[in-house]
Amino acid sequence: MASFAASRLRTVFGGTKALMAPAKTASTSTVKPKKSSTATTTTDRPIMGLQKIVPISPQLGKFLGGATETSRTLAIKKVWEYVKLHNLQNPANKREIFCDEKLKSIFAGKDAVGFQEVTKLLSIHFVKSG
Numbered sequence: 001m002a003s004f005a006a007s008r009l010r011t012v013f014g015g016t017k018a019l020m021a022p023a024k025t026a027s028t029s030t031v032k033p034k035k036s037s038t039a040t041t042t043t044d045r046p047i048m049g050l051q052k053i054v055p056i057s058p059q060l061g062k063f064l065g066g067a068t069e070t071s072r073t074l075a076i077k078k079v080w081e082y083v084k085l086h087n088l089q090n091p092a093n094k095r096e097i098f099c100d101e102k103l104k105s106i107f108a109g110k111d112a113v114g115f116q117e118v119t120k121l122l123s124i125h126f127v128k129s130g
Contacts, residue, residue, distance in 0.1 A: 047071075060125035063106050075122055079103075 047053070055069045064070060064078055083089060083097050090096040095115050099107055107113050107121045 057125040
Protein backbone atom coordinates (compact mmCIF):
# COMPACT_ATOMS: atom_id res chain seq x y z
CA MET A 1 0.00 0.00 0.00
CA ALA A 2 2.90 2.35 0.74
CA SER A 3 4.23 1.95 -2.77
CA PHE A 4 0.83 3.00 -4.16
CA ALA A 5 0.98 6.26 -2.15
CA ALA A 6 4.54 6.94 -3.31
CA SER A 7 3.64 6.30 -6.93
CA ARG A 8 0.57 8.51 -6.59
CA LEU A 9 2.74 11.38 -5.24
CA ARG A 10 5.15 10.99 -8.13
CA THR A 11 2.25 11.10 -10.55
CA VAL A 12 0.64 14.14 -8.95
CA PHE A 13 3.85 16.12 -8.55
CA GLY A 14 5.47 14.87 -11.73
CA GLY A 15 8.32 13.20 -9.90
CA THR A 16 9.79 16.53 -8.77
CA LYS A 17 12.87 15.76 -6.72
CA ALA A 18 12.61 18.95 -4.68
CA LEU A 19 9.21 17.93 -3.36
CA MET A 20 10.25 14.35 -2.72
CA ALA A 21 13.62 15.16 -1.11
CA PRO A 22 13.96 14.96 2.67
CA ALA A 23 13.91 18.26 4.60
CA LYS A 24 17.17 20.00 5.48
CA THR A 25 18.36 19.72 9.04
CA ALA A 26 18.36 22.77 11.30
CA SER A 27 22.16 22.99 11.33
CA THR A 28 22.32 23.55 7.56
CA SER A 29 19.33 25.85 7.42
CA THR A 30 19.85 29.51 6.51
CA VAL A 31 16.70 30.74 8.25
CA LYS A 32 17.38 33.84 10.34
CA PRO A 33 15.80 34.06 13.78
CA LYS A 34 12.90 36.47 14.15
CA LYS A 35 13.31 39.69 16.08
CA SER A 36 11.64 39.79 19.44
CA SER A 37 8.26 41.49 19.60
CA THR A 38 9.56 44.02 22.13
CA ALA A 39 11.89 45.50 19.52
CA THR A 40 8.95 46.94 17.59
CA THR A 41 6.75 49.23 19.65
CA THR A 42 4.13 51.80 18.81
CA THR A 43 6.49 54.59 19.92
CA ASP A 44 8.53 54.09 16.74
CA ARG A 45 6.00 56.03 14.68
CA PRO A 46 4.39 59.40 15.40
CA ILE A 47 0.85 59.53 16.77
CA MET A 48 -1.42 61.10 14.19
CA GLY A 49 -5.09 61.58 13.42
CA LEU A 50 -7.64 61.25 16.19
CA GLN A 51 -5.04 60.03 18.70
CA LYS A 52 -2.82 63.10 18.31
CA ILE A 53 -2.56 65.30 21.40
CA VAL A 54 -3.60 68.86 20.52
CA PRO A 55 -4.29 72.06 22.47
CA ILE A 56 -7.91 72.58 23.56
CA SER A 57 -10.15 75.51 24.50
CA PRO A 58 -10.41 76.66 28.12
CA GLN A 59 -14.07 75.49 28.30
CA LEU A 60 -13.19 71.92 27.33
CA GLY A 61 -10.11 72.06 29.55
CA LYS A 62 -12.27 73.01 32.51
CA PHE A 63 -14.65 70.12 31.73
CA LEU A 64 -11.72 67.70 31.57
CA GLY A 65 -10.35 68.83 34.92
CA GLY A 66 -7.89 71.56 33.99
CA ALA A 67 -6.23 69.94 30.97
CA THR A 68 -4.64 72.19 28.36
CA GLU A 69 -4.33 69.54 25.65
CA THR A 70 -5.80 66.13 24.87
CA SER A 71 -6.68 63.83 21.98
CA ARG A 72 -10.09 63.89 20.34
CA THR A 73 -10.80 60.29 21.25
CA LEU A 74 -9.99 60.85 24.91
CA ALA A 75 -12.22 63.94 25.06
CA ILE A 76 -15.16 62.05 23.54
CA LYS A 77 -14.56 59.15 25.91
CA LYS A 78 -14.61 61.49 28.93
CA VAL A 79 -17.85 63.12 27.73
CA TRP A 80 -19.55 59.72 27.40
CA GLU A 81 -18.27 58.66 30.83
CA TYR A 82 -19.78 61.83 32.29
CA VAL A 83 -23.11 61.23 30.51
CA LYS A 84 -23.27 57.63 31.78
CA LEU A 85 -22.19 58.57 35.32
CA HIS A 86 -24.86 61.27 35.68
CA ASN A 87 -27.54 59.34 33.75
CA LEU A 88 -28.13 62.12 31.22
CA GLN A 89 -29.44 60.00 28.36
CA ASN A 90 -33.09 60.47 27.43
CA PRO A 91 -34.82 57.23 28.56
CA ALA A 92 -37.37 57.50 25.72
CA ASN A 93 -34.70 58.14 23.07
CA LYS A 94 -31.24 56.76 23.96
CA ARG A 95 -29.76 58.72 21.04
CA GLU A 96 -30.39 62.00 22.84
CA ILE A 97 -28.41 63.50 25.73
CA PHE A 98 -29.85 65.98 28.20
CA CYS A 99 -27.26 68.67 28.98
CA ASP A 100 -26.63 69.91 32.50
CA GLU A 101 -24.73 73.16 33.11
CA LYS A 102 -21.35 71.49 32.74
CA LEU A 103 -22.24 69.98 29.35
CA LYS A 104 -23.91 73.20 28.18
CA SER A 105 -20.57 74.95 28.60
CA ILE A 106 -19.00 72.74 25.91
CA PHE A 107 -22.10 72.11 23.74
CA ALA A 108 -22.86 75.73 22.82
CA GLY A 109 -25.54 76.15 25.50
CA LYS A 110 -27.89 73.52 24.05
CA ASP A 111 -30.39 71.83 26.36
CA ALA A 112 -30.21 68.51 24.49
CA VAL A 113 -27.92 67.08 21.80
CA GLY A 114 -28.02 63.99 19.64
CA PHE A 115 -25.19 61.50 20.03
CA GLN A 116 -24.08 62.21 16.47
CA GLU A 117 -23.72 65.91 17.29
CA VAL A 118 -21.21 65.32 20.09
CA THR A 119 -18.17 65.08 17.82
CA LYS A 120 -19.26 68.09 15.77
CA LEU A 121 -19.84 70.23 18.85
CA LEU A 122 -16.52 69.20 20.39
CA SER A 123 -14.55 69.94 17.21
CA ILE A 124 -14.73 73.69 17.81
CA HIS A 125 -12.79 73.22 21.06
CA PHE A 126 -9.69 71.79 19.34
CA VAL A 127 -7.11 74.29 18.12
CA LYS A 128 -6.43 73.88 14.42
CA SER A 129 -2.79 73.17 13.59
CA GLY A 130 -0.98 75.18 10.90
